Structure formats: C-alpha cells, structure tokens
Amino acid sequence: MVRRKLSGLTKQGVGTSVNRYGSSRFVHIQSYPPIVAPLPSALTNIAAVRIADKTKSKRDLKVLLITPPEGLWKEKVGRPWISTQPLGLAYIAAAIRDKGFQVEMLDAYSLGLSGQMIARKVAESQPDVVGISSLTPQWPDVEALADIIKTQNRDIVTVVGGPHVTALPRESASHRSVDIAVVGEGEDTMVEICEAAAGETGFSGVDGIVLGLNGEIESTSLRVRNMALDQVPFPAHDLLPEPALYNPFPVWGTGGNFSCMISGRGCPYDCSFCDVTGQQGKRYRLRSAVNIVDELTWLHEEFGVRTFSFRDPSVVCKRSRLMEMCELISERGLDMGWTCSSRANEVDLEMLEAMKNAGCRLVQYGIEVGNAELLKEIKKVSKERVIQAVSDTRKAGLSAHGYFLFGFVEETEETLRETVEFSKQLELDSAGFAVMVPFPGTQEFEKYRQEGLLLTEDWREYDVMGKPVYRHKHISNEKLTRAPRLAYRSFYMRPGIIARHLRKMTSIGVVRNYLRSARMMFN
Structure with missing residues (x-):
C-alpha cells in the first residue's frame, strides 16, 4: 500500500488529508496578494552556471516537478473542475528517481494552489532543480511560476518543457527566469540535466535542450527518441495526490x-x-x-x-x-x-x-x-x-x-x-x-501566420474554450464564437x-x- 500526504500544503485553508479510497475536499482559492516583485535583469538565467560549480551527489541533489496552476499570471487561481494526472511529469519523476535522485511532485494545477503556497513549498523543499510543464495557454502561468521560484532562490535551475516549449524552445528559454528549455520527451533529458546539475557533466553536453545563459541562447543536438518504451519506469503516481482528487x-x-x-x-x-x-x-x-x-x-x-x-x-x-x-x-x-x-x-x-x-x-x-x-x-x-x-x-x-x-x-x-x-x-x-x-x-x-490572419500571440488566449485567435477569411469571429x-x-x-x-x-x-x-x- 502506498500512502502519501501533501506536506506543508494543508494549512491556511488549502485542504484536508486524503484517505486511500476516499474523497478529498479542497477550498477554492479566489485570490492572493502579489508576493514577487519584478526580478532585476542581473539575476536572470544564471543558475545553470552557478549550480554546476557546486558539486552535489545524486543522493543530495533535490528535484521538484510542478504543474502550473491556472490563473497564476493574473493572481487568481482555483481548483479546476476537470483534471487528470500529469503523466508527462510523472514519467519524468520516475526516471529521475530510478537514477538515484531525490524528487518531489507538486500538482499545483489540480490542487489550485496560489503563488504563496507554491513559494512555501519551494522554501520547504529547497530544490536544486525545478521542472515545470507547459501547454500553450499555460505559458503565462509558467513565466509567473518561474519568477516565484527565482525569487525564493536564484540559484535554482529552472527547467521548462511540454508541447508549448517544444514548439517554441528558443522563445521559452529567453524568459528571464528560465534556464533550460527541454525539446520533446523529457525523461532521459531531465536525467542528464540532473547529472549536469550534480556536477557529473556539463549542460552543453545534454542533447535536446535550449540553454538560456546570461542572455545568450544556445541549442544542443536533437535527442534520439526512445524506442524501448517497455523499459521506461511506470509513472510515479505515488508522488501525486490520491486518484480520488482527479475529475x-x-x-x-x-x-x-x-x-x-x-x-x-x-x-x-x-x-x-x-x-x-x-x-x-x-x-x-x-x-x-x-x-x-x-x-x-x-x-x-x-x-x-x-x-x-x-x-x-x-x-x-x-x-x-x-x-x-x-x-x-x-x-x-x-x-x-x-x-x-x-x-x-x-x-x-x-x-x-x-x-x-x-x-x-x-x-x-x-x-x-x-x-x-x-x-x-x-x-x-x-x-x-x-x-x-x-x-x-x-x-x-x-x-x-x-x-x-x-x-x-x-x-x-x-x-x-x-x-x-x-x-x-x-x-x-x-x-x-x-x-x-x-x-x-x-x-x-503556420497557415494562419503565413496569411497574416493571427490576431494575437498572447498565449493565454490560445484556449479551446475561448474565442478565435485569428481572423477567418469566410466567417466572422462572432459567428465562430457562437x-x-x-x-x-x-x-x-x-x-x-x-x-x-x-x-x-x-x-x-x-x-x-x-x-x-x-x-x-x-x-
């Protein structure tokens, strides 16, 4: 039997404990006050250089993987009524743990955690590496989350990945609080990033990443995709909230x-x-x-x-x-x-x-x-x-x-x-x-962009439940929305x-x- 708890996240109205087969109740978080000031440019994208100078063993290196809560960019979050396990991060967590690193997961999206709660968890866990996944409409939340992490400790290596990052890796790596963007599937890449952070290798030798270092963007070689999927460890469900949480x-x-x-x-x-x-x-x-x-x-x-x-x-x-x-x-x-x-x-x-x-x-x-x-x-x-x-x-x-x-x-x-x-x-x-x-x-x-029909590249607008982000040639946006x-x-x-x-x-x-x-x- 696997037992889990959400350490440090059950105070101040965040939630109750969850039994193995029972239900859980979590308070809907309406809003919270801003807790981070804009980061000075001098603090951006330098952790990947600094941590490599601090040699750590696999046993000592700590990794925290986070799903960004919806609405963090506008300082208003809450639990979504539809949510499923973040399998991509759970696969990465299992791969990292299998290689001897300490790893935790924080499904801040499904839990509806505020920036304050996430900051408290980062301060408690004291991770050396933080990985964040991102779909396209989540990117503003990822940027806000990366800023929170760097405010807690600018030496943390911040790593972003997911579909949006794979599509736009150089843009993703250029954000002031992002050190590394992962292109494609993340298990092997994150293992090698952790090994580099532990001082075993250099980041530039990790395939499938884009580095944002001191304002410079550097791409490494593409990673060969894993064909032996039966050898991939099962997702680390034991590091996630109970299945009863998900809807x-x-x-x-x-x-x-x-x-x-x-x-x-x-x-x-x-x-x-x-x-x-x-x-x-x-x-x-x-x-x-x-x-x-x-x-x-x-x-x-x-x-x-x-x-x-x-x-x-x-x-x-x-x-x-x-x-x-x-x-x-x-x-x-x-x-x-x-x-x-x-x-x-x-x-x-x-x-x-x-x-x-x-x-x-x-x-x-x-x-x-x-x-x-x-x-x-x-x-x-x-x-x-x-x-x-x-x-x-x-x-x-x-x-x-x-x-x-x-x-x-x-x-x-x-x-x-x-x-x-x-x-x-x-x-x-x-x-x-x-x-x-x-x-x-x-x-x-590419079709819409080449024809000059995209109305915005504000990624928060790229939501399947939202309005069209393009001007259609034959149909008004009002009719499309309806x-x-x-x-x-x-x-x-x-x-x-x-x-x-x-x-x-x-x-x-x-x-x-x-x-x-x-x-x-x-x-």
Whole structure:
C-alpha cells in the first residue's frame, strides 16, 4: 500500500488529508496578494552556471516537478473542475528517481494552489532543480511560476518543457527566469540535466535542450527518441495526490478512482491541427500488451483505480496487440472500466467487441468536420468510414463520442452547418464541439501566420474554450464564437439524447459533473 500526504500544503485553508479510497475536499482559492516583485535583469538565467560549480551527489541533489496552476499570471487561481494526472511529469519523476535522485511532485494545477503556497513549498523543499510543464495557454502561468521560484532562490535551475516549449524552445528559454528549455520527451533529458546539475557533466553536453545563459541562447543536438518504451519506469503516481482528487470529463468514466495512461507514443497521420507528431514523431512507438496490463494491475492494486482512460491515439493501432491486451485484462480479472481514442479507420466490429468484453465503455473519435473535401484537407478519415466505425461501436455495446472543430482555414458557413448535421446523423452518444485553436507547431498555425490572419500571440488566449485567435477569411469571429454553443444545443436538445444521458445519472457526483458540463456548453 502506498500512502502519501501533501506536506506543508494543508494549512491556511488549502485542504484536508486524503484517505486511500476516499474523497478529498479542497477550498477554492479566489485570490492572493502579489508576493514577487519584478526580478532585476542581473539575476536572470544564471543558475545553470552557478549550480554546476557546486558539486552535489545524486543522493543530495533535490528535484521538484510542478504543474502550473491556472490563473497564476493574473493572481487568481482555483481548483479546476476537470483534471487528470500529469503523466508527462510523472514519467519524468520516475526516471529521475530510478537514477538515484531525490524528487518531489507538486500538482499545483489540480490542487489550485496560489503563488504563496507554491513559494512555501519551494522554501520547504529547497530544490536544486525545478521542472515545470507547459501547454500553450499555460505559458503565462509558467513565466509567473518561474519568477516565484527565482525569487525564493536564484540559484535554482529552472527547467521548462511540454508541447508549448517544444514548439517554441528558443522563445521559452529567453524568459528571464528560465534556464533550460527541454525539446520533446523529457525523461532521459531531465536525467542528464540532473547529472549536469550534480556536477557529473556539463549542460552543453545534454542533447535536446535550449540553454538560456546570461542572455545568450544556445541549442544542443536533437535527442534520439526512445524506442524501448517497455523499459521506461511506470509513472510515479505515488508522488501525486490520491486518484480520488482527479475529475475526468463525464464521458471518460465514473464510479471509482480515476487514472489515465498511455499505450504508446507518436502518430503517423500528421493531422493539420495536431502537434503530436512534432512532440513525439511520425511513427508509432508501442508498449507491449503485457507491459500495459502490468501497469493496469499495479494501478488497480496499489492505488485502488477503478476507471481509466488511454490518453494516446495508438491503443487500437495494432490489432494483434489490442486483442492480446484485452485477453490479458480478462485473464487477470481486472474489474476496471475504461475509455480510449481511435481513428475511425483503425477499428472493426471484432476488435470493438473484444474491447467491450475487457471493460471498455466508450470510444472517442476525432471526427472534426462533416464536409468531405475539408476532411481530406485536414488529413482525416472519410465520412463513410466514420459512419461505419460509429455504427460498429454501438453494435458492440460501447458508447461513441465524437469531437468536432470549427474554424479551419478552408472553413465556410456552409461547412459549419454540414458539421453540425453530420454529428446528428451519426449514432453518437455524446459529442464535443470547440473552435479550432492553431497551436504553435501545427500546420494550421503556420497557415494562419503565413496569411497574416493571427490576431494575437498572447498565449493565454490560445484556449479551446475561448474565442478565435485569428481572423477567418469566410466567417466572422462572432459567428465562430457562437458555433460551439449552437452545435451543443442542436445535438443535445433531442429527446433520444436527453433520455440516454438521464439514464447515466446514477449518483450525485455524476449529476454534478453533468450540470457543470451543461453550464460550460450553453453559457
């Protein structure tokens, strides 16, 4: 049994302790006073030089990995109602610990911690290296967090990584409080950064990073991607809050402690709006079925996980592996409900029936649009194949969820209407609609930038729940902003869909999540 606590973070209204299988209650933090003054330029980007002069053993070097809380840049944070385990940082934590370093994790995003609370944790832990992950809309929070860390101790080596940093590493490394930007997957890179910080090597010998030293930006060689994923340690879930803290989207599953996992990395399809290929490469790198089910068994037995979601697109990409995985889940008697994502061209009825027998409840399809020509343009699956996949999913007794996006460069008002109508023609149980965000590193970002249509590069605006960050050639921003809300109403305000979801409201927690979803959809 693994027991954990949030040391130093249970005072002043932050939260209560959490039992292994129980629930937890955390106070919503509305605001806090500023605690950091602007850093003088003389203090910027020098820790990576200084700490190398202070030789430390692996046993002595301390590492703290942090997810940034939402709203830190504007000094107003709170717990999000949707959150999942930060797998990327948990993988890095496991790799660092496996090499003998001391490591802690602080999921400040899911806990909704204020800057004061984070500063107190940094002061308590006294880390030598702090790693921070970042999606694009989180970058302003990462900058604020890095400033807080440097104010606590300017000798701390601050390392940033994640999708946004990989797409824009030189820009990321140029921030005054950032020492190192990690490009791509971080396990091996962070291990080598820690070894350099311990004085074993130099930072310039670490592949896959951009250094920000004394105002100069220096890139090292690209890192070769890890192909042996079965050799990667399981994510360090024991360093995270209890699974009961995390709240998945209602369609992902309910009825027990939730977790998420990945079955592989990379993707060969190169969709125009997706940055997975830039992050992880254009080919699948897969874990074995045995390795996947070993992790599921571990999550179930050690952490009481009852439901989980595969967060990668590759779980169904290799038929033989999927069938073996389903057989192993059944053989081991793992009573776990799960969901996954798939392209419509990668499933068939037999596979879906095997998934159902192994506990799968729902398959999510990235359908995106309902116009045949636009599907080709963005490199997605044909309408005919989508119809077949959704039909087979329902025949197998599984729920089917579809994701749709509005706002591709080639979009018109007619294609908007086609997408909504197509969503209703399909046998979907649920659907999600959003305005397409052209994240850095994607083909859509380059299209909009090259045509001079981007309205801002204020990254906090690059939010899937926000307004368009571009001027569309054919559709007004007002109409684009309204499109998801109108689509939600059109899809869900149908008697059959309403009745289907009412049957799923089997507990107060489920009802609460549905009400939150409805408020998000229709406001």
